[in-house]
Amino acid sequence: MDEVKITVRDFDFYYGTNKVLHAISLDIPKNRVTALIGPSGCGKSTFLRSINRMNDIIPGIRVDGKILVDDVDVYGSGIDVVSLRRRVGMVFQKSNPFPKSIYENVAYGLRINGLRDKRKLDEAVSRSLDRAALLDEVKDRLNASALALSGGQQQRLCIARALAVDPDVLLMDEPASALDPIATQKIEELVFDLKKNYTIVIVTHNMQQAARVSDRTAFFMLGKLVEYDDTRTIFMNPSVKLTEDYITGRFG
Amino acid sequence: MRKFKSNLIVALCGASVLLALVPLAMILFYVISRGFSALNWAFFTQTPKPVGEAGGGMGNAIVGTLILIVIAGVIAIPVGVLSGVHLAEFKGTRFSSMVRFAADVLNGVPSIVIGIFAYAIIVLPLKRFSAIAGGFALAIIVIPVVARTTEELLRLVPGGLKEAALALGATRAKAMFSVILPAALPGILTGILVALARVAGETAPLLFTAFNNRFFSTNVTQPIGSLTVQVFTYALSPYDDWIRQAWAGALVLVTMILILSIIARVATRRLERMARG
Ligand SMILES: Nc1ncnc2c1ncn2[C@@H]1O[C@H](COP(=O)(O)OP(=O)(O)OP(=O)(O)O)[C@@H](O)[C@H]1O
Ligand SMILES: [Mg+2]
Numbered sequence: 001m002d003e004v005k006i007t008v009r010d011f012d013f014y015y016g017t018n019k020v021l022h023a024i025s026l027d028i029p030k031n032r033v034t035a036l037i038g039p040s041g042c043g044k045s046t047f048l049r050s051i052n053r054m055n056d057i058i059p060g061i062r063v064d065g066k067i068l069v070d071d072v073d074v075y076g077s078g079i080d081v082v083s084l085r086r087r088v089g090m091v092f093q094k095s096n097p098f099p100k101s102i103y104e105n106v107a108y109g110l111r112i113n114g115l116r117d118k119r120k121l122d123e124a125v126s127r128s129l130d131r132a133a134l135l136d137e138v139k140d141r142l143n144a145s146a147l148a149l150s151g152g153q154q155q156r157l158c159i160a161r162a163l164a165v166d167p168d169v170l171l172m173d174e175p176a177s178a179l180d181p182i183a184t185q186k187i188e189e190l191v192f193d194l195k196k197n198y199t200i201v202i203v204t205h206n207m208q209q210a211a212r213v214s215d216r217t218a219f220f221m222l223g224k225l226v227e228y229d230d231t232r233t234i235f236m237n238p239s240v241k242l243t244e245d246y247i248t249g250r251f252g
Numbered sequence: 253m254r255k256f257k258s259n260l261i262v263a264l265c266g267a268s269v270l271l272a273l274v275p276l277a278m279i280l281f282y283v284i285s286r287g288f289s290a291l292n293w294a295f296f297t298q299t300p301k302p303v304g305e306a307g308g309g310m311g312n313a314i315v316g317t318l319i320l321i322v323i324a325g326v327i328a329i330p331v332g333v334l335s336g337v338h339l340a341e342f343k344g345t346r347f348s349s350m351v352r353f354a355a356d357v358l359n360g361v362p363s364i365v366i367g368i369f370a371y372a373i374i375v376l377p378l379k380r381f382s383a384i385a386g387g388f389a390l391a392i393i394v395i396p397v398v399a400r401t402t403e404e405l406l407r408l409v410p411g412g413l414k415e416a417a418l419a420l421g422a423t424r425a426k427a428m429f430s431v432i433l434p435a436a437l438p439g440i441l442t443g444i445l446v447a448l449a450r451v452a453g454e455t456a457p458l459l460f461t462a463f464n465n466r467f468f469s470t471n472v473t474q475p476i477g478s479l480t481v482q483v484f485t486y487a488l489s490p491y492d493d494w495i496r497q498a499w500a501g502a503l504v505l506v507t508m509i510l511i512l513s514i515i516a517r518v519a520t521r522r523l524e525r526m527a528r529g
């Protein structure tokens with residue numbers, strides 16, 4: 001068994017009085033890609049956003065149970081949410097570059113961390129763009145606006161921006177759902193490369209994508225974790241009938 | 253029949269536009285034709301002559317109006333923008349809905365009432381009229397406009413930007429001041445300049461705050477002249493030369509406001525283009 005990076009135990013999540021996650025328990029391995037699949041509204045995004053506490057900005061939420069990252073409870077007292085989010089980066093479904101230059105987008109996380117050294121910033125920016133497989137396309141226009149990039153480039157810029165602060169975990173919520181097949185393929189290759197250095201949790205509606213990029217797959221339905229296993233097992237030989245029905249497209 | 257109705261509506265709309273444009277054209281025509289002839293170098297550089305004497309100018313009043321706008325801006329921009337930030341960031345709270353309501357009420361208060369207020373809290377205690385009191389009165393008019401504009405524009409900034417900043421480890425305040433506010437800045441700037449241009453044309457709140465001053469003054473604790481008050485005084489006088497100068501003053505005022513509006517447009521476009529690249 002691989003080393004565990006994130007441990008989830010009996011995790012419940014409520015929007016007000018509406019309970020949308022029920023006693024989720026699973027172990028997410030280090031330096032692997034874990035895919036979250038399931039029908040719309042089953043709580044995949046809610047679960048993902050619970051790991052870096054992005055749900056905190058929504059009023060009236062409540063959680064129960066535990067999520068441990070490196071054995072530290074992210075909902076424990078005394079946890080610093082800001083430093084948690086630096087260790088657990090996130091890429092959103094809709095790419096959301098800042099209306100600033102490409103360079104400033106990538107440098108943002110480091111700047112707010114207090115990094116001023118121009119040389120170090122330059123280095124980090126080109127390293128991050130390189131890791132996100134974007135450097136070659138933008139290296140001679142780093143000062144151009146990020147909004148002038150194509151959709152696929154914008155999404156890779158957002159990945160570069162998240163990588164720049166050097167997180168251990170990368171949470172991706174349908175990062176390729178708004179992209180064409182070629183841009184999607186680029187993101188998938190990227191995810192595959194990145195798992196050498198990062199623990200990745202990715203939400204996707206695309207079964208082939210889950211099968212291609214992930215090592216482990218968790219199938220959610222109606223706020224419950226139905227099945228969690230090696231991706232090959234989930235797709236070839238699931239132990240729950242519901243999983244098989246979903247994967248073969250009999251519903252959802 | 254339907255065709256006729258449609259044509260009628262189009263005609264009515266056209267007529268309304270014309271009705272709205274005619275006074276504007278007439279105002280501009282009058283101000284320019286009457287004002288231009290009284291404009292000369294002395295008008296910009298000299299101060300008013302004693303009663304009855306011809307000549308002189310409104311140099312002091314032009315400078316005075318500029319000083320009043322600067323004072324109003326220095327007070328109203330930070331207060332208004334920060335209030336707007338607060339309104340946008342804490343939108344659900346009871347306090348913010350009270351502040352929002354107060355701002356909207358204040359926005360509807362006649363400017364002369366605001367003048368009386370500034371008179372009571374600044375002129376009376378200091379026992380004299382001053383540029384500070386005038387600028388303060390104008391600032392009170394500008395603050396609610398800037399606060400509400402800022403709030404509205406901050407709300408138009410996509411929520412994804414805030415999430416992105418927070419996900420990178422920004423605090424709420426950092427996300428606001430490093431990402432959200434800059435994204436809304438071009439629009440906010442326009443709002444500020446338009447509001448300042450509007451109060452540049454205020455007379456009533458200056459009458460018993462900044463009062464008037466026949467001499468050049470840059471001392472903000474002293475009474476100060478302004479174009480509007482000077483025009484008001486001259487226009488009501490029985491002297492032909494003063495009435496001529498009142499038109500010239502009106503022309504200069506309209507031109508100043510026009511320039512401010514143009515700056516607002518150009519600066520906004522620049523900033524937007526910079527953001528887009
Ligand atoms: N901000 C919110 N306030 C209240 N309820 C919410 C909120 N966001 C999501 N929900 C509810 O929580 C449940 C889970 O939503 P979630 O967005 O996590 O689903 P999802 O699996 O990501 O769906 P999709 O595949 O469509 O993105 C849904 O029933 C949804 O209506
Ligand atoms: Mg979702």
